Amino acid sequence: MPDRSLLGQLGALAGILPAYHDIWGKRHPTSDKTRRALLAAMGIPCATADEIEASIHAFHARPWRRWLPPVHVGAAGSPPAPALRLPASLRDTPMHWRLRLEDGSGQEGHFSPSALRLLEEHLLDGEAFEARALELPALDVPGYHRLEVEGGGEVASLLLVIHPPLAFRPGAIGDEGRVWGLSAQLYGVRSGRNWGLGDFTDLRHLVEWAAQAGAGAIGVNPLHALFPHNPPHASPYSPSSRRFLNVAYIDPEAVPEFYACREAQEMVVAPEFQARLRALRAAPLVDYGEAVPLKLRILELLYRRFLDQESHGERGAAFRTFLEEGGAELRQFAVYHALQEHFYRQDPGIWGWPAWPPAYRDPASAEVAAFAESQAERVGFFQYLQWLAAEQFEGVGWRSLELGLELGLYLDLAVGVEKGGAEVWGHRDLYALEARIGCPPDEFNPLGQDWGLPPWIPHRLHDAAYAPYIAMLRANMRHAGALRMDHVMGLMRLFWVPPGLRGDQGAYVAYPFRDLLGILLLESHRNRCLVIGEDLGTVPDEVREAMHETGVLSYRLFYFERDNAEGFQAPERYPEQALVGVSTHDLPTLAGFWQGRDLDLRSELGLYPDEERRTAHIVGRAEDRARLLVALEREHLLPDGLGVHPVGVPAMSPALVRAIHRYLARAPSRVALVQAEDMLGEVEQANLPGTTDQHPNWRRKLSLNLEEWRSDARILALAEAMVTERGRAVRPREPVPFPPVSYTHLRAHETVLDLVCRLL
Numbered sequence: 001m002p003d004r005s006l007l008g009q010l011g012a013l014a015g016i017l018p019a020y021h022d023i024w025g026k027r028h029p030t031s032d033k034t035r036r037a038l039l040a041a042m043g044i045p046c047a048t049a050d051e052i053e054a055s056i057h058a059f060h061a062r063p064w065r066r067w068l069p070p071v072h073v074g075a076a077g078s079p080p081a082p083a084l085r086l087p088a089s090l091r092d093t094p095m096h097w098r099l100r101l102e103d104g105s106g107q108e109g110h111f112s113p114s115a116l117r118l119l120e121e122h123l124l125d126g127e128a129f130e131a132r133a134l135e136l137p138a139l140d141v142p143g144y145h146r147l148e149v150e151g152g153g154e155v156a157s158l159l160l161v162i163h164p165p166l167a168f169r170p171g172a173i174g175d176e177g178r179v180w181g182l183s184a185q186l187y188g189v190r191s192g193r194n195w196g197l198g199d200f201t202d203l204r205h206l207v208e209w210a211a212q213a214g215a216g217a218i219g220v221n222p223l224h225a226l227f228p229h230n231p232p233h234a235s236p237y238s239p240s241s242r243r244f245l246n247v248a249y250i251d252p253e254a255v256p257e258f259y260a261c262r263e264a265q266e267m268v269v270a271p272e273f274q275a276r277l278r279a280l281r282a283a284p285l286v287d288y289g290e291a292v293p294l295k296l297r298i299l300e301l302l303y304r305r306f307l308d309q310e311s312h313g314e315r316g317a318a319f320r321t322f323l324e325e326g327g328a329e330l331r332q333f334a335v336y337h338a339l340q341e342h343f344y345r346q347d348p349g350i351w352g353w354p355a356w357p358p359a360y361r362d363p364a365s366a367e368v369a370a371f372a373e374s375q376a377e378r379v380g381f382f383q384y385l386q387w388l389a390a391e392q393f394e395g396v397g398w399r400s401l402e403l404g405l406e407l408g409l410y411l412d413l414a415v416g417v418e419k420g421g422a423e424v425w426g427h428r429d430l431y432a433l434e435a436r437i438g439c440p441p442d443e444f445n446p447l448g449q450d451w452g453l454p455p456w457i458p459h460r461l462h463d464a465a466y467a468p469y470i471a472m473l474r475a476n477m478r479h480a481g482a483l484r485m486d487h488v489m490g491l492m493r494l495f496w497v498p499p500g501l502r503g504d505q506g507a508y509v510a511y512p513f514r515d516l517l518g519i520l521l522l523e524s525h526r527n528r529c530l531v532i533g534e535d536l537g538t539v540p541d542e543v544r545e546a547m548h549e550t551g552v553l554s555y556r557l558f559y560f561e562r563d564n565a566e567g568f569q570a571p572e573r574y575p576e577q578a579l580v581g582v583s584t585h586d587l588p589t590l591a592g593f594w595q596g597r598d599l600d601l602r603s604e605l606g607l608y609p610d611e612e613r614r615t616a617h618i619v620g621r622a623e624d625r626a627r628l629l630v631a632l633e634r635e636h637l638l639p640d641g642l643g644v645h646p647v648g649v650p651a652m653s654p655a656l657v658r659a660i661h662r663y664l665a666r667a668p669s670r671v672a673l674v675q676a677e678d679m680l681g682e683v684e685q686a687n688l689p690g691t692t693d694q695h696p697n698w699r700r701k702l703s704l705n706l707e708e709w710r711s712d713a714r715i716l717a718l719a720e721a722m723v724t725e726r727g728r729a730v731r732p733r734e735p736v737p738f739p740p741v742s743y744t745h746l747r748a749h750e751t752v753l754d755l756v757c758r759l760l
Contacts, residue, residue: 007054011035013460014042015058015510022504023538030437037498038507040143042457048120059128060158062459064131067149067156071465073515076142076162081133084149086113088121088128095151097611099136099160142522144645146471159465161575163518166551168525170481172216172406180665180722181217182210184676185686185697186249187234187286187584191706194251196280196291200392201251205559205706205750207400207469209407212710213719216406217482219586219673221686222414224250225333225422228385229341230351233696234689237414238453239485240421243475245389248292250299253664255388257302257310264301275331285699295583307377313316314471321388329426329471332363334382335372336422341513342375352420354433355391363426397479407530407671413472415487415494416453427468430460437490438497441504445690446609448495448503455494458511466519473520482671484555484579488533491516513546521550536560547577552669554578558664559587566623568631574667581673582664585686590660590678594652596621597683605694629704632659635666654714657681657720665725679718680704 008018016038019029036046045051046400055498063069064085072082091114098108112505114134115239123129134149145160172179185207190200192207206218223240226246258264267273273294280291310316323330336353336613339360350356359367372379416437417423424431438450453742461469477483485491497506524531532553535544542636547554556578561569574580582590588598599617601607608614632638641657650656657678665672677686687697709715 006047006049006056007035010039010044010052010056010059010209013056014039014044015613016496017508017510020440020495021538023443028440031505034498034505034507037501038435038496038509040434041432041498042494046474049521052065060681061124063335064122064129068147068158069555071161071461072147073161073163073466073518075137075138075518076140079135079138080160081135081207082118082147082151082158082160083119083131084113084134085122085131088130088419090152091130093152095149096305097134097136098148098150100146100148101139101141103141107137111333142525145172147318151163152174161466161515161522163522164525165521167521167531168408168528169551170528170530173530176668177406178668178670178672178726179216180672181215181407181410182206182213182676182679183219183410183581183584183673184221184702185698185700186220186223188701189676189706190281190688190704191325192281193253194281194566195277195295196283197248199249199251199287199288201254202706203249203409204396204399205563207396207403207405209709210405211403213715214723217408217410217671217673218400218405219410219484220537222412222486224414224417227340227418227421228292228296228337228382231288233418234286234288234301236412236566236698237451238416238418239414239423240337240418241333241354241423242414242417242472243329243423244386245393247299247385248288248295250295250388250392252295252298252302253390255299255302256315258298258307260309261305262303264298264305267301269296284701285696286701288699294385295579299385299388300381302326302382306384307380309536313519314357319384321386322390323383326383326386326450330383331379331384332426333422334379334386335363335368336425338378339368339371339384341378342371352418352671353425362426367663373374388494389406396480397740400481409479410482410484410485410532410673411476411480413476414484415490416451416455417580419452419454424454430464430468431455432457432496434499436499438503438506439495439537440506445503448497448506449689450497450506455496455509458509458512462512462515466515469516470519470523473523474527476583477523477529478531482525482532483519483524484532484534485552486534488535488547488552488555489539489543491520492540495606495607501757513542517546517550520552530671541678550731551577556580556669557584557587558582558660559593566625570631571635571663571666572668574669576668578667578669580664580667580669580674581675582660582678583675586689588685589675589682590657591652591683592685593621595683596624598685600689601688601695605688605691607690628660634661635663636662652681654681654717657714661718662721662725665722674718674722679715681714682717684710701740 016030016035019027021027037044046057048057049723067085068082072080074080092112095113097111098106100106113132116134118130118132120131121128131687139162142162142164145162146154146157148157185200186203188201191202194202198637203220210218222236224236226242227233227240228247252258254666276294280287307317317474339356343356353361359365374737376502397409419433433454435452435455436450437446437455441448491511493508493510496509497503497508522529530553532555533547534555535547536555536557554575554577556574561574563569592598599621603614627640637659639659682703684700686700688695691697704712
């Protein structure tokens, strides 16, 4: 039931929902305390009754202060009818409209406002206004167009976004086509040539492995920009920016300047440096604090070489083109990281821009401009890093096309960004800085979750004509064949947690769902990128229905798909329009699930609210093991030697891993993913929700070097099983060299004279 109080009315205008239901169906009304805190986080005055009334008046007046809204989103083939809000005194004034399409063509015409359909009347500052429907010709051309209306000496305009009815779907998964792929945490990929964490060269090798294994996709964790000044801040879901790349994934030995920089070469081949690399590769966990500074040290040498020798040649021209394409956003991003590095060196407690001296918190300040000018070379270094990352990442995308992978790279888009990072600094007016995205209470988190990420303010995002959202989608779809939208429900509503309150005291805030979905469909086609919506948990029916109607794939995990009797869902009952997998980064691996390792960890770390819940989970897991064996037997996939009533717990053998994946691969769902951890029998999961320093999240490495994958019996057998159930992907048209030698390998097998001749 809606809250009819003035505060409730103001909250509703701002998108704050009156209540939420947790996973047990319990209703949690939004308290006045929460409502006030969230309104304040949006910058909406609400401390007194007078402020509330004034804010309500301001909300009602907002759309009437301009003739046209900033943006109108509509489907192709439907006549757009944006609201034209004019003073009533202009109802008989001749008007002229012009529609300019992206391709330069256009349409125009004349009208009298009085002839348009009246929608609403409003009194603004003592003057009467009328809203009328400006019905335009139907547009069949999806794109970003510009509408202008001129009359009475004024010109108004809006961005007209026309989207297709469906998301892009590659031909390989059209009709009854199905593909399979591998997902991996890129930082955790081991190889004999990387510098202690997986990099873009490893990602290219993964693509080449996929081509020969018959897979059609390689999925990875978010590759968003993190914080070079503080490498241990490693969560890919708390980035500095979602528009730029994590420079820790650069392979220094694949940078062209490396082979022209003798100082860098000599440093890398020095015995001490090589000893550090060997130690980093051998370590069981990624040591970001050691590995990333080591890379940056070499990359700084390469940047100096570039400035001294390469900046006026072809490389320099390519860099300048990159800067022009990146524009003001790239420069602002680089200035942020130069500033953050500068202040962090003075005081390691400077965690982000809110802790900077006040004059530097505004990107447009004179102090920021002066710093950028005086530190132009350092700003250029951060731009150079983004260029290198983009070059190497783009090369991986092209390699997947060359080898004929049906989907190619399957990327992950985080739901938000870190408050102290570059994206918020550059667009802080769009963010509710004193609120955090989270989720309501669930089985493992009875007090809800607070993810620490500031949300976009819905009406301000609309006022910006969704430009930051559009730019974010483009940046992440550019080289991707598929994109997973983490927490896709966020297109419709996000759970906001107010400052100083528990996670369960938050509230949902609504977003312009149809607009955001329409733009997603448009960018999907423009970038030829399949879209997968992560719709786990309690998701509104409207979201799932809209996903189904528009061709966005659902995200289904084996652990959660159950029938009415709580047994594992039969393969044929999985939806066609879905991506299926066993697990994901926030859940136990298959071996960990089987052994109950996640339950043990939660118990050891005190994450259970009570012993009763812990006991229930242990009993439930034992039942799940039996249910799993029953499901496999039903499909005639139970490996030899396993019965449905085994004595004790059988080991999670490679044969059992294959059987479970064959079970899942039989689903009609368009895409099936194998997690690298499951393929290799890993027990520990990448991330344990609810923990920070108590658990080595985002640091775990795979147990087997990438070079050994092609001869490992477990991997070969699992790949063959997936090919048998799903069909073989397009074979590479050329032999795939794997792995190419690195500079240090070459140095070990060449004479000094040969090396000098090659470098000259």
